[in-house]
Amino acid sequence: MNLTKTLRANILSLAALVALSGAAIGAEAAPAKKEDKTDKPAAAPAKQEEKNVAPLDPAAVVVKVNGVAITRAEVDRAKKVLMSQNRMTQPVTPDIAQKVEEAAVSQLIAKELLYQAGRKQEIKDLDKQIQERVSQSKARFPSQEEYLKTLKSMDMTEKDVETFAREDLVINNLIEKDVVAKTTVSDEEAKKFYNDNIDKFKRDETVKASHILIKVEPNASADDKKKAKEKAEAILKQVKGGADFAEVAKKESGCPSAPQGGDLGFFGKGQMVPPFEKAAFAMKPGEVSDVVETQFGYHIIKLTDKRPAETVKFEETKDRIVQFLKQQKVQEGINEYVENLKKAAKIEMAK
Known part of the structure; x- marks a missing residue:
C-alpha cells in the first residue's frame, strides 16, 4: 500500500487526479440524497440570489x-472537488x-508549498513518468x-492534467523521502494500541460455505419454479450420492461463484438472506443442506x-x-x- 497516496488525499489539487481516475463529478455527488432533502427548501431562494451576484x-x-x-479559477476547481x-x-x-472556500485555499497553499520544496529534489525520468501517469488516467x-x-465538467484542460501529474509525482517523491522513510512504529506502540482498543478486535462467529444455485427469475411462473426445484433436488441427490460438489457447482450453478466451485468464502450473520443464513449457521463443517429456497x-x-x-490475536492483526x-x-x-514550510514562506492573501 502506498502511504503517501493514501495520506496525500487531503492536498486538494491532487484530488483532481482521483476524479480523473474514473469517477466524474456528477457521479460522485449523485448519492447524496439525504443532503438533498435537507437543502431543497432553500434551493429556490439561493438560485435567485445567484442571479444577482456578478x-x-x-x-x-x-x-x-x-x-x-x-487564481480564483484554481480555488473554484478545488472547491468543486472538495x-x-x-x-x-x-x-x-x-x-x-x-x-469550503477556506479549506480549498488552505489545501492549495499546502500543495504549492510542498511542490516548491519537492522541486529541489531530483526525480529521474520525471517527464516520462508524467506521460505514463496521464496515459493511465x-x-x-x-x-x-x-x-x-470529465475534464470539461471540472473546468480542466489536458494541460492541467499534465500539471497535476507533475505536482503529484514531485510531492509524492518529497513525502516518501522526507516523511514516510523517517516514520516508524514500534512493537510496543502496536501492542499498546491493541490493548487500548481490544473491543475493536472482537470477531463474530463466521462460516465458510459453497453453494449451488438454481436460479429462478422474480417473474417466473409456478411451472418454472416447480421445474427449478425439481432440478435442485436432482442435483442434491447427485451430491449426496458422492458427486464432487465443486465440479457440480461449476457445471450447474447460476451464481457468479460457480467458476470457484461455488465458494462464497467466510461470511457473518446479516450478510446473506435469512433462509440461506439460517441453514448455513445451523450446519457443521462438511455437511450438505437440503434444498433451500430464497428469492x-x-x-x-x-x-x-x-x-x-x-x-x-495480536499477532494476527x-x-x-x-x-x-x-x-x-x-x-x-x-x-x-507543511507548518514548518509556512513559517519560512511568504504567503500573501489578496485584499
Whole structure:
C-alpha cells in the first residue's frame, strides 16, 4: 500500500487526479440524497440570489505563495472537488460555502508549498513518468470523448492534467523521502494500541460455505419454479450420492461463484438472506443442506468451515495495526512539514 497516496488525499489539487481516475463529478455527488432533502427548501431562494451576484474573475489572484499566484479559477476547481469528495450538493448555506472556500485555499497553499520544496529534489525520468501517469488516467475512460467530458465538467484542460501529474509525482517523491522513510512504529506502540482498543478486535462467529444455485427469475411462473426445484433436488441427490460438489457447482450453478466451485468464502450473520443464513449457521463443517429456497432460487449449501466468535490475536492483526499507526504518524508528519514550510514562506492573501 502506498502511504503517501493514501495520506496525500487531503492536498486538494491532487484530488483532481482521483476524479480523473474514473469517477466524474456528477457521479460522485449523485448519492447524496439525504443532503438533498435537507437543502431543497432553500434551493429556490439561493438560485435567485445567484442571479444577482456578478461572477468573479477566474484570473483574479486569491493568494500568492512565495510569489506564485493561486487564481480564483484554481480555488473554484478545488472547491468543486472538495464538495464532490464530501458528497455535498449545491446550493449550500453561506456558512458552509465559506468553510469550503477556506479549506480549498488552505489545501492549495499546502500543495504549492510542498511542490516548491519537492522541486529541489531530483526525480529521474520525471517527464516520462508524467506521460505514463496521464496515459493511465486516460485509459480509465471508455473513450476520449468521455475523458474530455470529465475534464470539461471540472473546468480542466489536458494541460492541467499534465500539471497535476507533475505536482503529484514531485510531492509524492518529497513525502516518501522526507516523511514516510523517517516514520516508524514500534512493537510496543502496536501492542499498546491493541490493548487500548481490544473491543475493536472482537470477531463474530463466521462460516465458510459453497453453494449451488438454481436460479429462478422474480417473474417466473409456478411451472418454472416447480421445474427449478425439481432440478435442485436432482442435483442434491447427485451430491449426496458422492458427486464432487465443486465440479457440480461449476457445471450447474447460476451464481457468479460457480467458476470457484461455488465458494462464497467466510461470511457473518446479516450478510446473506435469512433462509440461506439460517441453514448455513445451523450446519457443521462438511455437511450438505437440503434444498433451500430464497428469492434468488433454490440453493444446495455445503459448509466447509466455521469460526467461533473470538478476539483476534495480536499477532494476527499486528501488521494492520502497524500500517494504521504509520498512516496516522505520516499524516501528522505531513501536517508538521507543511507548518514548518509556512513559517519560512511568504504567503500573501489578496485584499
